[in-house]
Amino acid sequence: MYSILFLAVVSFLVALLTTPVVRDVFRRNGMVDSPTGGRKIHTEAIPRVGGIAIAFGYLVAFSALLLLRFHGGAIVWNELWQVIRLLPAAGLIFAVGLYDDLRGMKPWPKFALQFAAAGLAFWGGVRVMALHGRGLDTWWWSIPVTLFWLVFCTNAFNLIDGVDGLATGVGLFATLTTLAAGLMQGNYALVLATVPLAGALAGFLRYNFNPASIFLGDSGSYTIGFLLGCYGILWSQKAATILGITAPLMAFAVPLLDTSLAIVRRFLRNQPIFGADRGHIHHKLLDMGMTTRRAVLVLYGAAGVGAGCALIGSTSTNPFAGLVLVLFCAVAWVGIQSLGYVELNMASRLLFRGSFRRVLNAELALxxxxxxxxxxxxxxxxxxxxxxxxxxxxxxxxxxxxxxxxxxxxxxxxxxxxxxxxxxxxxxxxxxxxxxxxxxxxxxxxxxxxxxxxxxxxxxxxxxxxxVLVEAGKHRARAAVVGGIDEIAAD
Structure with missing residues (x-):
């Protein structure tokens, strides 16, 4: 317990003290995100390298704990092996995000490096498996699912980082939920991995909440999404039921739903999947007339609902876990419908009101x-x-x-x-x-x-x-093909 509190306090203080330093250094050097209108709703130039402070707080907390261990501390090394083996993969993701923040990077190289980092995590023991590894733990199934999940989570938290404090706060909710699940399962490696991330996010949120003076940037959002994706897999590996495996999906519901909706919307509109638009959930809330702070608080509430459902669903002795999952899906559907996505409404009408058959028959007739x-x-x-x-x-x-x-x-x-x-x-x-x-x-x-x-x-x-039309001297010959028989008439 003392080790957990130590990690939380150290990571919180380091992030709290480091964030303004990072902000001021990059602001003085002109390395900021300037407002250009459209999707960017901030009104002044703000640095977008907050991931540096979060990563620093995370690493300093672990380093201090390891130093205490070498001098007689009570922490057990065996509980940290999984966390240590994840650091190369997390470091690669952080480096990709930081380079993108500072220099810019095209989508395909970014995806390639993200998949490489996911491969490192798989090699380090982060693998999607069925109940305690039984049934669906073969490599040909586990590898693609693991890579897809990690890359999807990485980009999901990046896509919701569109307004002050949203990605950081939602990430904090998801981290605390994973931490609670680790305590409930007795999974102390998971607890030790998530505690410093929660502390670092809490310290950084002080400067990232509306009005923000520093943004997460890709270095921060990529790192948060990637680490939470890894921790979600470690959480599900200890699940005792099929419903328990779905718990991380509910805990990360806000970014996962937003990204899924973005992909579906752009597909239906025949737009580039990797393009940017103003159709994300937070944009829809702002379009409804909400202030930035209120929109973020609404999504915090949604994240809290997902966290509660995830913890209930991960309890093996809870007879209502299945009902909770059904209710969660129903609430999520109602929430999506209330956002007024025209593309989704039209698609559902095509599928469920006979329009799809009419369109299909029309295409066949054409x-x-x-x-x-x-x-x-x-x-x-x-x-x-x-x-x-x-x-x-x-x-x-x-x-x-x-x-x-x-x-x-x-x-x-x-x-x-x-x-x-x-x-x-x-x-x-x-x-x-x-x-x-x-x-x-x-x-x-x-x-x-x-x-x-x-x-x-x-x-x-x-x-x-x-x-059928030729010139013949002073005369014009015209051929008319009627019923397959050539008839030639001269003017």
Whole structure:
């Protein structure tokens, strides 16, 4: 117990005293994050290298404890072996983040180095396994899951670092939750690993909470996310039930959900997955009219709810652990819906209200129409293909005028309107659209593109594979292909 208190106090004091020094040094040297508007909502230039103070507090606390051990302290070396073996991986992650803060780094090299650090952690004994290593502990399963989890956590805490104190405070909640789980499990190696991180985050939060005078930076957010990802695996390795394995997911729910939503949103909008936007959870809360401080406190509350559910779910003797997981998922879903993500609402409507089937059928109909029209080798064949395609899509009729020929289907007298698709100098296609035929509205523009690409792109007087307009002295010969039979007429 004294060792735990020692680690907490030393890391807290070191971070508390070191942070303003780091802030002032980098501010004097002009190494700051300047406000540019958009996603950056701060109003003055602020250093973004807070990870230095956190890492320093963490290392100094462990170093002091080890020195006490060598002089007769009560700490047992065997409880620290897992922590020591993680330091190379954590050091690599910190170095990647610091270099990105100071010089900038492209996404793919960063991901490569993050996976390398995750590989070092796996080699050091941090491995995702099933219940106490039984069942799913084979390397071909454990390696990719472990690497994905660690890299995902690393970037998740980086993405929520968008407003003052958010990533630091959420990281503190997650660290304290992991610490409590270690005490409940009797996992003292996990306790010793998390205590100095909690102390360092608490000391740094004094300067990072709104209004912040220093930011975490990538060096801080990467390190926090990576270490918590490692500690979450160590937590789950001691879980006695399947529900216990899901406890770290609930403890880290805020950053994990925010990152998952960002990936889904950008995928649905066909935007770069690694791009930046103003669609994160904290941005949505700010758009609702909340102040920065209130938005952060709301997310602190959400992190606290997740922490409580995680601790309840990790208790092997709790008969309501499954119910807690279900309630947590329900609350998370309601919270996401209340944020008003248009992309998610539209996607759920497509999936659950029949719109997905309509879109799928429309795409299939367009593909079928393109194949029919591209295979046509005469005006007559094109008309047959056009009429069949219009009927399949739900249009009530059509008319084709091309190269002096006209084809028209019987159109009933129900209310409706014509849609004209010009084909350049060759002619035009008209499509009869009846009122109330909602399913055909979404097909008009893409069907017009199909018509133009299969007929309108060819020069005047040409049909695919057949030249029908030639110059012959003083006379002009015109060939009209009707029903596959060439008819030649001279002017």
């Amino acid at each position: 593909r079928s129409a393109r194949l029919r029209l591209e295979s046509a080798r005469s005006a007559g064949e094109y008309w047959v293909a056009l009429e069949a395609s219009c009927l399949e899509m739900g249009f009530q009729g059509s008319c084709l005028r091309v190269d002096g020929q006209e084809f028209m289907s019987d159109v009933d007298h129900q209310p409706g309107w014509w849609v004209t698709v010009p084909l350049g100098e060759r002619g035009e296609v008209k499509i009869w659209h009846g009122y109330g035929s909602d399913k055909t509205v979404q097909l008009l523009a893409p069907f017009a593109e199909v018509l133009w690409s299969t007929l309108g792109q060819f020069p005047v007087g040409e049909w695919p594979g057949v030249r």
